[in-house]
Amino acid sequence: MGWFRVFACSWWGSGGAVDSLDCVAIVGVGLIGGSVGLALRQRGLAETVVGIGRRQSTLRAARRVGAVTRTTRDLAAGVARADLVLVCVPIGSIVEQVRRVAEHARPGTLITDAGSTKAEIVRALDRPLARGCRFVGSHPLAGSEKAGPQHARADLFQGRLVVLTPTRRSRPGDVERLERFWSALGAEVVRMTAAEHDRAVAWTSHLPHAAAVALAAVVPGRYLPLAGTGLEDTSRLAGGSPELWTQIFAANRRHVAAALRRFERQIQALRAAVEQENSSRLKRILSRAKTKRDAVGS
Amino acid sequence: MGWFRVFACSWWGSGGAVDSLDCVAIVGVGLIGGSVGLALRQRGLAETVVGIGRRQSTLRAARRVGAVTRTTRDLAAGVARADLVLVCVPIGSIVEQVRRVAEHARPGTLITDAGSTKAEIVRALDRPLARGCRFVGSHPLAGSEKAGPQHARADLFQGRLVVLTPTRRSRPGDVERLERFWSALGAEVVRMTAAEHDRAVAWTSHLPHAAAVALAAVVPGRYLPLAGTGLEDTSRLAGGSPELWTQIFAANRRHVAAALRRFERQIQALRAAVEQENSSRLKRILSRAKTKRDAVGS
Numbered sequence: 001m002g003w004f005r006v007f008a009c010s011w012w013g014s015g016g017a018v019d020s021l022d023c024v025a026i027v028g029v030g031l032i033g034g035s036v037g038l039a040l041r042q043r044g045l046a047e048t049v050v051g052i053g054r055r056q057s058t059l060r061a062a063r064r065v066g067a068v069t070r071t072t073r074d075l076a077a078g079v080a081r082a083d084l085v086l087v088c089v090p091i092g093s094i095v096e097q098v099r100r101v102a103e104h105a106r107p108g109t110l111i112t113d114a115g116s117t118k119a120e121i122v123r124a125l126d127r128p129l130a131r132g133c134r135f136v137g138s139h140p141l142a143g144s145e146k147a148g149p150q151h152a153r154a155d156l157f158q159g160r161l162v163v164l165t166p167t168r169r170s171r172p173g174d175v176e177r178l179e180r181f182w183s184a185l186g187a188e189v190v191r192m193t194a195a196e197h198d199r200a201v202a203w204t205s206h207l208p209h210a211a212a213v214a215l216a217a218v219v220p221g222r223y224l225p226l227a228g229t230g231l232e233d234t235s236r237l238a239g240g241s242p243e244l245w246t247q248i249f250a251a252n253r254r255h256v257a258a259a260l261r262r263f264e265r266q267i268q269a270l271r272a273a274v275e276q277e278n279s280s281r282l283k284r285i286l287s288r289a290k291t292k293r294d295a296v297g298s
Numbered sequence: 299m300g301w302f303r304v305f306a307c308s309w310w311g312s313g314g315a316v317d318s319l320d321c322v323a324i325v326g327v328g329l330i331g332g333s334v335g336l337a338l339r340q341r342g343l344a345e346t347v348v349g350i351g352r353r354q355s356t357l358r359a360a361r362r363v364g365a366v367t368r369t370t371r372d373l374a375a376g377v378a379r380a381d382l383v384l385v386c387v388p389i390g391s392i393v394e395q396v397r398r399v400a401e402h403a404r405p406g407t408l409i410t411d412a413g414s415t416k417a418e419i420v421r422a423l424d425r426p427l428a429r430g431c432r433f434v435g436s437h438p439l440a441g442s443e444k445a446g447p448q449h450a451r452a453d454l455f456q457g458r459l460v461v462l463t464p465t466r467r468s469r470p471g472d473v474e475r476l477e478r479f480w481s482a483l484g485a486e487v488v489r490m491t492a493a494e495h496d497r498a499v500a501w502t503s504h505l506p507h508a509a510a511v512a513l514a515a516v517v518p519g520r521y522l523p524l525a526g527t528g529l530e531d532t533s534r535l536a537g538g539s540p541e542l543w544t545q546i547f548a549a550n551r552r553h554v555a556a557a558l559r560r561f562e563r564q565i566q567a568l569r570a571a572v573e574q575e576n577s578s579r580l581k582r583i584l585s586r587a588k589t590k591r592d593a594v595g596s
Binding site: 220 | 439442458499501502505515516523529530532534536537551554558561564565568573575588591592593
């Protein structure tokens with residue numbers, strides 16, 4: 001696959017120099033940004049965490065849950081003293097926000113994101129940014145169908161995977177620094193190319209989302225009172241933001257369409273086996289799925 | 299829909315006479331049978347709980363977790379003194395096992411099951427059984443992809459729905475007795491016809507299972523290390539027993555096929571919207587799914 005797991009330090013800076021993080025700026029303090037802030041603060045990893053956003057209500061909520069030490073709606077002021085800037089906004093706005101950050105951050109500041117797709121973003125930002133700032137893409141495979149800093153959790157990244165998508169232009173020191181950063185929040189870090197990342201998450205994240213959405217969309221409303229834990233779990237992702245997911249599907253269009261086509265064919269095969277009362281075929285599909293699923297873990 | 303929720307007593311017999319249950323016999327002490335036993339014992343609702351099964355290893359496991367007070371492989375001996383018999387075996391064996399129970403139970407004993415489909419079973423058993431025994435179908439909408447008494451939980455039915463499927467031949471007293479029984483285990487009880495039940499669970503249980511199976515079956519194995527909580531939850535049901543689910547899909551063939559057809563079309567619509575970069579169509583589907591999903595609860 002061309003990617004490898006980083007058997008990273010289990011704590012901030014162990015096995016390497018401790019990064020000095022006087023100030024981390026987080027642009028967009030929703031679930032992900034808020035959880036990063038909360039984890040940084042609860043682990044005592046940053047002196048100051050500045051939350052930057054457009055809506056006062058979100059910033060207030062981020063302060064209230066303790067995800068940030070101060071907030072501002074002025075991006076330029078917010079990033080001015082940051083050692084590291086995380087851009088945790090919907091993917092459609094990441095490129096623009098990273099460029100704006102670079103224009104106002106200290107020279108040479110490292111910037112990363114938390115976007116669910118990477119190819120378009122990395123392509124647009126893999127060039128010199130203003131003031132010598134540099135971007136390396138991150139994707140924490142963590143989250144929830146719930147949005148907003150009020151659902152932030154300090155342990156959101158604990159034991160989860162974070163994919164970094166450096167390019168040939170990326171400085172090794174920047175990539176290592178981000179590895180230490182996410183590891184310090186409890187995550188395991190792997191590196192992949194942006195293209196590999198997008199193909200993989202089409203299957204492991206975007207297809208499950210589409211399946212949950214299609215399921216929730218077709219279940220007749222009058223039967224919902226009979227929903228058990230099975231339907232609850234299987235359709236959980238459909239509770240996610242339609243706005244965000246429209247952007248994600250669009251940004252990863254080709255891989256998502258391919259995964260959906262394959263999924264359709266599998267559903268057709270299942271239906272054919274049911275209709276034709278082909279029990280042995282049915283059991284084969286169910287057994288193959290169980291073997292795969294048992295490898296995922298609970 | 300023709301079914302109604304029974305705002306049942308929250309505890310055994312409250313609002314009615316307390317049923318005397320000296321002895322409950324459970325044929326098949328897997329996850330469901332074991333959990334019934336555990337709940338009966340932990341709540342002090344039955345003096346004796348007899349576990350009846352074919353395999354000594356399962357019976358031993360049921361005893362070990364405290365789901366039963368005694369066990370036997372001899373069905374005739376096991377049901378001989380029971381006040382109530384639960385048949386918790388795979389659906390393909392329920393009819394035969396209920397008939398065997400009737401031949402050996404005390405005259406007039408009430409028998410129920412825990413099968414995931416009801417029409418075939420109820421049709422076969424809606425007639426006089428041996429020794430004046432009577433059958434009324436139950437389906438507790440509770441469970442797990444994990445099998446066996448070692449996964450039994452006393453709270454498995456707590457807050458879950460149990461569907462009873464009485465017929466015109468059923469005695470009101472029998473139905474009320476089963477309502478009190480399941481309510482005493484913490485469940486909410488509703489009554490439906492077997493046909494209504496099977497149509498409803500095709501959507502709320504069998505379709506989610508098929509979606510999880512298809513998802514697990516198609517995700518390329520090399521990407522599984524990137525599975526996040528989204529894929530984990532969405533594919534959880536695929537860990538269920540292929541043997542049991544082959545029987546369930548077969549028994550509810552017509553309704554399952556109809557649900558799968560509708561699901562296929564929705565997946566196609568999603569794919570078309572992605573391929574055609576039709577964001578407004580995509581967002582409409584996602585929004586409709588979210589509204590439905592938000593009504594299911596977490």
